[in-house]
Amino acid sequence: MKKYKYSVPIMNATVTVENRGEYLRLMKEAGVERVLLCICDLWDHEPTVAANIASLKANIAFFEENGIEAGIWQGDTLGHGVALSHALHSSAPKPYSPIVNLNGTVIGDTRCPLDEDFKRDVSDYLQRLARETGARLILLDDDFRIARRSDAFCCACEKHLAWMSELCGEELGREELSKKLFEKPNKYRSAYIKATGDSLRALAAEMRRTMDEFDPTVRIGICCVPSAWNLDGASGLEIARILAGNTEPFLRLSGAPYWAVTSDKTMPMLLETERMLLSLCPDGSAEIVSEGDVYPRPRYTVPAAHLELFDAAMRASGFGGILKYMFDYNTSPHYDPSYVKHHCRNLPLHEAVGEVFDGKTASGVLVYACEGVLDTADFTLSSAARVQYLPTTNAGSMLQNCGIPTVYGKGEACAVAVFGEAARKIPLDMLQKGAILDGVAAAILSERGVDVGLRGDVARNTLNVRAIKTEDEANVSVYRGSGTFITAPIAESARILACAVGDGRTVAYRYRNADGQSFTVFTFDSDTIDRFSSLTRGFAIEKILFDGIAAVGGRLPAHCPAAPDLYTLCSRGEHSLAIGFFNCYADDVLNPVIALDRAYTSARFVGCEGRLEGDRLILSDIPAYKSVAIEVFD
Structure with missing residues (x-):
């Protein structure tokens, strides 16, 4: 072990x-x-x-x-x-030379x-x-x-500015550099990254x-x-x-x-x-x-x-x-x-x-993450609101809010999710069946020649979505629904999965292109959405995600529906599947019934009781903030 x-x-x-x-x-x-x-x-x-x-x-x-x-x-x-x-x-x-931010503010107690x-x-x-x-x-x-210190970026002390100016071949001031960093990729950002990294x-x-x-x-x-x-x-x-x-x-x-x-x-x-x-x-x-x-x-x-x-x-x-x-x-x-x-x-x-x-080996939805996202990011399209967290976990967090197991790096993938600027880096052969996307990723992939259902020019609009209409519910309340949405005409053949109550703007759609790729697209820029927003959690969102996985031919190794923040991990062995449930919510999960990807012959239970019925598990309650594990055998 x-x-x-x-x-x-x-x-x-x-x-x-x-x-x-x-x-x-x-x-x-x-x-x-x-x-x-x-x-x-x-x-x-x-x-x-x-x-x-x-x-x-x-x-x-x-x-x-x-x-x-x-x-x-x-x-x-x-x-x-x-x-x-x-x-x-x-x-x-x-009194060493302090770190200075792009506004010219000295950051106290720094060197x-x-x-x-x-x-x-x-x-x-x-x-x-x-x-x-x-x-x-x-x-x-x-x-x-x-x-990243305080509300501005560092370091823009005189020595760092001189170094970046030398790299760029021109004299740079803090105000100019601050503007240039968050535009399209350019030599100024490259100089900032190099000077910062090399000094460390x-x-x-x-x-x-x-x-x-x-x-x-x-x-x-x-x-x-x-x-x-x-x-x-x-x-x-x-x-x-x-x-x-x-x-x-x-x-x-x-x-x-x-x-x-x-x-x-x-x-x-x-x-x-x-x-x-x-x-x-x-x-x-x-x-x-x-x-x-x-x-x-x-x-x-x-x-x-x-x-x-x-x-x-x-x-x-x-x-x-x-x-x-x-x-x-x-x-x-x-x-x-x-x-x-x-x-x-x-x-x-x-x-x-x-x-x-x-x-x-981990099994679930593969969330694409990589280094160097900042190098190629286009901040005229995407938000810099969470740039300090690049590569972000927006896609994985949204999936796990809904109890959907995720994979990073190596693993067994039943589907792929890529949000934000990581879409510029993802190898296109990873999208052979399609993917789950946010609006920024959809726009980027469209630029890269992938038909994700967008037609015409892309714009950014700030919206406050108070409720959504889905295929099953006419009025699902949305908590903290403000954010930036990527808007563009959508292919007529796209299936609208959720729209804003009131103005009818599309919040989520599914589209299958001529190459057979299926894309489930949430039209918002996930970097601008509150982490507790109902746009990234809740039963309606869970169903859209679950159906999107099925649309690419995938089946989750295990899933417990309608259990908020039930963090789920799955790993595949040679003759068995490990399942872990980590209840991150204040409610117990009552009478959980777990859907499995196929029928198994036997199971063992750690931290809970249960029984196996072919392709499903019936478990005892999972208390708030408790962990359980199950291993099912072929």
Whole structure:
């Protein structure tokens, strides 16, 4: 069975001689194999640095002597630009050159990687941490990024502007660059991507070079954010490899349980983000862990149920481990140990879920995602509203809102979905049977010569859809229905699946072209639609998606209808199918009946009871925020 490793972060300052034993007891109870001791102080106040190093050295030695691998998590390098709840610097930072956005605003508490003093000082500091504490792994937090900070893009400091001007062969100002970035693809955007990416690569290379002078076997890892794969010009995996040198790269991906509580993101969306980013990292390319973060902690902010659901889904998705934030950052181990208690209670279930999925290949609707979407994006057609999340998970999130299993990268595909600017990159031979599209993808594929049913010129119109009419219902209320729609004449043979009540504008249609390709098209730009909008979730949308899959000749490996946010994973083995249901909704799923792609002969159940009746499963109720798994055999 594939190894699944639990790592936990703890603020080093909370670990003392008096409570180290309690931390150790809890870690052993939870099956933790690695602890990362976090410090957020900078390197410019010697008394603080010396005190941190002395404490880290003692704590690392204690945990290592007791069978727990111990490393350091450096919580601040380039700077977060905001004060995190656990990061209170003990001194005023040294005045390095800050990161500056395209509006000319200086981003406080940041350091530009083109500042040579900063580059030297931070690299020397990381080497000192390893040399004087004995740490074998140093993890850098996800402030190792440039592009997306505050409401504008970075970095447009004088050095970055000069570099981009040189690349473009003309003098560039911030205002001009800001306009040029979000037009059609051009040399200005290419220069921005290159200058941003190369400055991060150079910083990572200097960190590695300096560490190698001491010990080339010390690992430096990285926590990434989604923007790494496009806006920052250097992917999280690429930076992880540079930092690693000749050691095994370490990469923590992005998509955390707290997103579903403290931001406008749904639980299916964050799970899709993790799985999508994992698909962009080839097997065996690094030690890759998921982001089991419940910031800001403790448990009255983010329920343990969210973290446990996340953990189970990541196991089933093929992750080799999780950075699981089970300890509060600022308080003693006695203050709120309930994350650990919930973890221990669920651990046998999670191990059983992982065993059901082990060694199998994902099965479902293939969601196309790739790197480099920003390079070719045309922002006169598509929106830049979520450009920091490119490649987006809009298609996967919409499918999983409706309990439709998804696949990223390699896998068994019953249908294909591609939304937004990714349609410029998708190989056309992947669309032999057709696809599920949003309006932007439909317009792009039409430009590429694929007949998706659009006729004539394409326009963008902002609409507020309050209700839709479908083939089965005359008036389905729409919550948060405002967004941008791609409008164009539609082929007469297209079948209108949903239209706006009132003006009758088409919201969804299905079209089969002369080559036999079937396209189910949602006419909105998915980047402009609220993530909780009824345009991307609900029973009417679920039926349109389900029928669209059938229209390309596909049949879902498993589907539980009319269960909101029932995140569904399927994986095919040599003689069996693994099915996982992760209920991300506050309602229990009552008396679920699961449609299967064909008849099976037997089944086993994990976390639930049930019976197999040929090509369907009848299960016991699936409680809110609980996980179950089933394996059906040929």
